[in-house]
Amino acid sequence: xxxxxxxxxxxxxxxxxxxxxxxxxxxxxxxxxxxxxxxxxxxxxxxxxxxxxxxxxxxxxxxxxxxxxxxxxxxxxxxxxxxxxxxxxxxxxxxxxxxxxxxxxxxxxxxxxxxxxxxxxxxxxxxxxxxxxxxxxxxxxxxxxxxxxxxxxxxxxxxxxxxxxxxxxxxxxxxxxxxxxxxxxxxxxxxxxxxxxxxxxxxxxxxxxxxxxxxxxxxxxxxxxxxxxxxxxxxxxxxxxxxxxxxxxxxxxxxxxxxxxxxxxxxxxxxxxxxxxxxxxxxxxxxxxxxxxxxxxxxxxxxxxxxxxxxxxxxxxxxxxxxxxxxxxxxxxxxxxxxxxxxxxxxxxxxxxxxxxxxxxxxxxxxxxxxxxxxxxxxxxxxxxxxxxxxxxxxxxxxxxxxxxxxxxxxxxxxxxxxxxxxxxxxxxxxxxxxxxxxxxxxxxxxxxxxxxxx
Numbered sequence: 001x002x003x004x005x006x007x008x009x010x011x012x013x014x015x016x017x018x019x020x021x022x023x024x025x026x027x028x029x030x031x032x033x034x035x036x037x038x039x040x041x042x043x044x045x046x047x048x049x050x051x052x053x054x055x056x057x058x059x060x061x062x063x064x065x066x067x068x069x070x071x072x073x074x075x076x077x078x079x080x081x082x083x084x085x086x087x088x089x090x091x092x093x094x095x096x097x098x099x100x101x102x103x104x105x106x107x108x109x110x111x112x113x114x115x116x117x118x119x120x121x122x123x124x125x126x127x128x129x130x131x132x133x134x135x136x137x138x139x140x141x142x143x144x145x146x147x148x149x150x151x152x153x154x155x156x157x158x159x160x161x162x163x164x165x166x167x168x169x170x171x172x173x174x175x176x177x178x179x180x181x182x183x184x185x186x187x188x189x190x191x192x193x194x195x196x197x198x199x200x201x202x203x204x205x206x207x208x209x210x211x212x213x214x215x216x217x218x219x220x221x222x223x224x225x226x227x228x229x230x231x232x233x234x235x236x237x238x239x240x241x242x243x244x245x246x247x248x249x250x251x252x253x254x255x256x257x258x259x260x261x262x263x264x265x266x267x268x269x270x271x272x273x274x275x276x277x278x279x280x281x282x283x284x285x286x287x288x289x290x291x292x293x294x295x296x297x298x299x300x301x302x303x304x305x306x307x308x309x310x311x312x313x314x315x316x317x318x319x320x321x322x323x324x325x326x327x328x329x330x331x332x333x334x335x336x337x338x339x340x341x342x343x344x345x346x347x348x349x350x351x352x353x354x355x356x357x358x359x360x361x362x363x364x365x366x367x368x369x370x371x372x373x374x375x376x377x378x379x380x381x382x383x384x385x386x387x388x389x390x391x392x393x394x395x396x397x398x399x400x401x402x403x404x405x406x407x408x409x410x411x412x413x414x415x416x417x418x419x420x421x422x423x424x425x426x427x428x429x430x431x432x433x434x435x436x437x438x439x440x441x442x443x444x445x446x447x448x449x450x451x452x453x454x455x
Contacts, residue, residue, distance in 0.1 A: 010102040124212035124406035132250065133284070137313045157452065215367070218246055219250035242265050322373050361415060415446070
């Protein structure tokens, strides 16, 4: 049995558990078969009330819980369980040629998978907030480095006159304790060593065939390094595939030597643009240092790493540079070595949709230009054996969908400007030095509205 558009089957519930929310005092707080469920409160297995009161709950017990068993039964019998609404909605957009994580789910061990005998073979970890970058599209809950900007919001009493503040940085209310230290950086170890759930993972690492991980940044998280070292010391790394999301800035020879011990490495990079535009978005990383890190990874792991992906947080900040980024990815990863294969370039819309940097906030004429760029890249990709820009057709449809009569140009320009200006003030930058001329012109409109309202 395999996932197809005419059935409801997915590999994940039969072999995987996504653990995206842990707590030192309560163990597992939130779990689901995949991250697309685990990150959505209304679609989870409701472990917060049912299981989290027990600090000794293990991943195996969650995998065998009643809700998981019901989901597996539904999938075999063609029932669309509402816990998987994320995929059902994705597939409904294009019934003839649907795309969803379910349809592209895969077995942790292709040679040892049996849906009639579900076994926990993969864990998808959310490793917390430790990060080395202050990316403009992120939030302090996902990068503790961004608390530096959050601290600025409170100490400078920054005013968002539109009433729609940058998510996670609003200066009203009580200042979070985490922003009061000199650096705002806390060394949070999400998986406490005394956690029964985490200890279970370490003790049973030999049964895992795949370890998936997201951060923060996984390569600055001590828990992830502990997990890799445990697999290596137990001599089971050779049987485990690593699938991880990374900003690709922290590769070193010692880290790569660890990765070489594993059966296969499947990185998903998060690189959104090139040159100075990249530096503006993913502060304080330099483009040269990123390139150095990526090329070291590719050169050292040319035999091991052949399945690459790249996620693009697509916004008004980088939309005009999509073709340059595409060309760099193809040249640097796809064309650099016969062992590498760039399989996916995922385009992720800025969330929440109401953020000022969302492309839907731009004037219709500018969105038309961006749609033309996306189509150009899509056509260019036909020359290569890639799966390019998952969701590109949906992205194009989204940017076309905002009705002209519903669009308030002044309000959108103000919202965009406030978000950009806030970070510019915190980092002593100017958008005119980093962004496309058309975007700068629109931001200048927002600046006039902002200054008029601020008085």
